[in-house]
Amino acid sequence: GENVEQHPSTLSVQEGDSAVIKCTYSDSASNYFPWYKQELGKGPQLIIDIRSNVGEKKDQRIAVTLNKTAKHFSLHITETQPEDSAVYFCAATGYSTLTFGKGTMLLVSP
Amino acid sequence: GAGVSQTPSNKVTEKGKYVELRCDPISGHTALYWYRQSLGQGPEFLIYFQGTGAADDSGLPNDRFFAVRPEGSVSTLKIQRTERGDSAVYLCASSSGGSFDTQYFGPGTRLTVL
Numbered sequence: 001g002e003n004v005e006q007h008p009s010t011l012s013v014q015e016g017d018s019a020v021i022k023c024t025y026s027d028s029a030s031n032y033f034p035w036y037k038q039e040l041g042k043g044p045q046l047i048i049d050i051r052s053n054v055g056e057k058k059d060q061r062i063a064v065t066l067n068k069t070a071k072h073f074s075l076h077i078t079e080t081q082p083e084d085s086a087v088y089f090c091a092a093t094g095y096s097t098l099t100f101g102k103g104t105m106l107l108v109s110p
Numbered sequence: 111g112a113g114v115s116q117t118p119s120n121k122v123t124e125k126g127k128y129v130e131l132r133c134d135p136i137s138g139h140t141a142l143y144w145y146r147q148s149l150g151q152g153p154e155f156l157i158y159f160q161g162t163g164a165a166d167d168s169g170l171p172n173d174r175f176f177a178v179r180p181e182g183s184v185s186t187l188k189i190q191r192t193e194r195g196d197s198a199v200y201l202c203a204s205s206s207g208g209s210f211d212t213q214y215f216g217p218g219t220r221l222t223v224l
Contacts, residue, residue, distance in 0.1 A: 006152075032210045043114070043201055043215035044153065051210075089152050093210055097143055097166065100152030 002027040004092050006101025013080050014109055021104045023090035024072045030092040033066060033073050038087045038103075047088075048075070080108045112136065114216035116202050122222045123192055131187040131219045135204030142185050143213060144177055145201040153201050153215075159185060192223045 003026040013019050025033075031052035036044035050057045050064045050073065057064050061080075066073040073092075077084060085108045091098040115134040123129050135142050141160055145153035155169040159179045170176075174192075179185040189196055199220050203213040 004152075034212065036215075041217075043203075043217045046212055046214070049212065091152075097155050097158050098153075098213060099155070102152050103150070 002092055002099040004099050004101040006090050006104060008104060010105045012107045017080055019077045019080050019106055021075045021088055023101050025092040032093045034091050035075050036089045082108050082110050084108050114202055114204055114214055116216040116219050118219060120220045124224050127192050129189050129192055131200050133185045133202030136214055139204035139206050141205040142179060143203040144187050147199045147201055194223050197221055197223045
């Protein structure tokens with residue numbers, strides 16, 4: 001089955017800095033890659049996703065890049081704000097549903 | 111519009127007891143998923159429904175776990191003879207179509223088995 005590796009497990013940045021989270025996947029048949037943000041005590045919330053027919057997608061301060069040849073994809077957050085602090089999960093489609101990475105705890109200090 | 115809702119938000123039970131967890135998906139969503147999330151981990155797939163039928167139940171850990179979706183809307187996850195290792199947050203998600211469509215998650219049910 002699909003295996004998703006996510007790095008780093010923890011990321012601390014100063015407000016205004018950029019943050020990058022990287023993921024690799026194993027199943028070359030995967031073609032849908034969402035990113036979720038999870039705040040304490042809440043369910044994961046989709047923040048951006050990308051499909052295999054594009055290499056990059058941007059939505060305001062958030063962007064995702066995908067390299068299908070290397071089987072890795074990354075989340076980029078620019079101009080970070082304290083409210084960006086949360087756990088971020090990458091995921092990839094496996095056989096019939098999503099396989100998640102272990103998460104990255106992002107801490108943005110004012 | 112209303113999102114995915116789950117009840118109860120918290121459930122504390124004793125080892126060996128039976129529990130039911132309920133999920134109300136977004137109206138009109140045909141696909142429904144159950145995941146389990148342990149502390150410090152990502153959600154782990156349990157079962158996927160397309161309509162009333164289980165399209166993929168390969169993630170259910172053993173035969174103590176069972177889920178139903180009799181009318182293609184609300185789903186119930188049932189756990190028999192609970193064990194302390196079953197303690198986790200159980201998340202439900204729904205999507206408008208198949209597994210490649212955006213999945214929207216509920217807030218989860220935190221299950222604690224004493």
